[in-house]
Amino acid sequence: MTTITNRTYDELEIGESCERVHTISEDDLQMFAAVSGDHNPLHLNAEYAATTPFKQQIAHGMYSGALISATFAMELPGPGTIYMGQNIQFKRPIFIGDTITVILTVKEKRDRKKEVIFDTTIKNQNGKVVVAGEATVIAPTEKVTVSLSNLPTIQLGNHAYDAE
Amino acid sequence: MTTITNRTYDELEIGESCERVHTISEDDLQMFAAVSGDHNPLHLNAEYAATTPFKQQIAHGMYSGALISATFAMELPGPGTIYMGQNIQFKRPIFIGDTITVILTVKEKRDRKKEVIFDTTIKNQNGKVVVAGEATVIAPTEKVTVSLSNLPTIQLGNHAYDAE
Numbered sequence: 001m002t003t004i005t006n007r008t009y010d011e012l013e014i015g016e017s018c019e020r021v022h023t024i025s026e027d028d029l030q031m032f033a034a035v036s037g038d039h040n041p042l043h044l045n046a047e048y049a050a051t052t053p054f055k056q057q058i059a060h061g062m063y064s065g066a067l068i069s070a071t072f073a074m075e076l077p078g079p080g081t082i083y084m085g086q087n088i089q090f091k092r093p094i095f096i097g098d099t100i101t102v103i104l105t106v107k108e109k110r111d112r113k114k115e116v117i118f119d120t121t122i123k124n125q126n127g128k129v130v131v132a133g134e135a136t137v138i139a140p141t142e143k144v145t146v147s148l149s150n151l152p153t154i155q156l157g158n159h160a161y162d163a164e
Numbered sequence: 165m166t167t168i169t170n171r172t173y174d175e176l177e178i179g180e181s182c183e184r185v186h187t188i189s190e191d192d193l194q195m196f197a198a199v200s201g202d203h204n205p206l207h208l209n210a211e212y213a214a215t216t217p218f219k220q221q222i223a224h225g226m227y228s229g230a231l232i233s234a235t236f237a238m239e240l241p242g243p244g245t246i247y248m249g250q251n252i253q254f255k256r257p258i259f260i261g262d263t264i265t266v267i268l269t270v271k272e273k274r275d276r277k278k279e280v281i282f283d284t285t286i287k288n289q290n291g292k293v294v295v296a297g298e299a300t301v302i303a304p305t306e307k308v309t310v311s312l313s314n315l316p317t318i319q320l321g322n323h324a325y326d327a328e
Binding site: 020022028030031032033034035036037038039040041042043044045048060061062063065066067068069070073074079083084085086087088089090133146147148149150151152153154155156157161163 | 184196201225226229233243249310319
C-alpha cells in the first residue's frame with residue numbers, strides 16, 4: 001500500500017518548493033469534461049477546435065486548478081493540509097501533448113493561524129508560464145503518514161483511463 | 165444533438181445571474197480523484213474520514229472550481245467565453261449527498277477589453293455559503309450556437325458514471 005507523509009507548519013521553510021510534472025492527454029480532457037460537466041467542443045472536438053483562435057483543442061482552464069490542488073494534497077504540505085483559497089490566472093492555453101510542471105513555493109508563513117501562502121505557477125515544456133497565482137492553506141501541525149486509497153478502475157470508451 | 169447559445173458582452177446586464185444545481189455523489193469524488201491525482205483517504209475512504217475533524221468524506225475543494233468553470237462555459241456567458249482568472253475561497257466543507265447551487269452574477273463590465281467580473285458563490289441545501297469568490301472572463305462579442313460534443317461513456321468500477 002502506498003503511503004505519503006506530510007511536512008508540518010514548523011518544518012516548512014520560506015522558499016521551499018516542490019514540482020509535479022504531467023503530460024496532458026486527450027483522455028484527461030474527456031475525464032475533466034465528464035466530472036465538471038463542461039463538454040464544449042473546444043475541449044473535445046479537434047475539427048471544431050481548428051476553427052477557433054486556439055487552432056486546436058485546449059485543456060479546461062480549471063483542470064490546472066485541479067492539478068495544483070492535488071499537488072498540495074499529495075506533496076507539499078500533504079495530508080492534513082486545509083485548502084483555504086486560491087487565486088489563479090490563466091495566462092496561456094494548455095494543449096494536448098504539453099508537458100506541464102506545477103511549481104508550489106512557500107512565500108509566507110503566518111504563525112497565528114498556521115497559514116502558509118504559496119506561489120502557484122505552472123510552466124509548459126517551453127518554460128512559458130501558463131498559469132500564475134497564489135494559494136492560502138492551513139498547514140498541518142502534526143506529522144502524519146496516511147495510506148492512500150486505491151484509485152477506482154476507470155474505463156473510458158473502450159480503454160482504461162490511466163489516472164497517473 | 166444538443167446545442168447551447170451564448171450571451172454576448174453587449175447582452176450581459178449588471179446583476180444578471182444564473183444558477184446550476186448539482187447533488188454530490190461518491191462517484192464524483194472518485195472521478196475527481198482520478199483526474200486530479202489526489203487520492204487522499206479524506207475524500208475516498210469513509211472509515212478514515214470518520215477519524216478526521218470533518219467526520220465524513222468531503223469533496224475536493226477544487227471540485228467546486230470545476231463546477232464554477234463549467235457553468236461559465238455551458239451557461240453564462242457560454243460558448244466563446246475566455247476564462248482569465250478566478251479567486252476562490254473554500255468556506256465550508258461539501259459532503260456526499262449535499263445539493264449545491266453554483267450562482268454566477270454579473271458584477272462589472274469593462275468595455276475596453278470586453279472583460280466581465282462575476283461574483284461566484286456556491287451555497288449548500290441549507291443556504292450556507294460553501295464557496296465564495298469572483299472571476300474575470302472575456303465575454304464573447306459574437307452570438308454563437310455550438311453543438312456540444314458527446315460525453316464519453318465512462319465505466320467506474322462495475323457501473324456507469326453519470327456525467328450529468
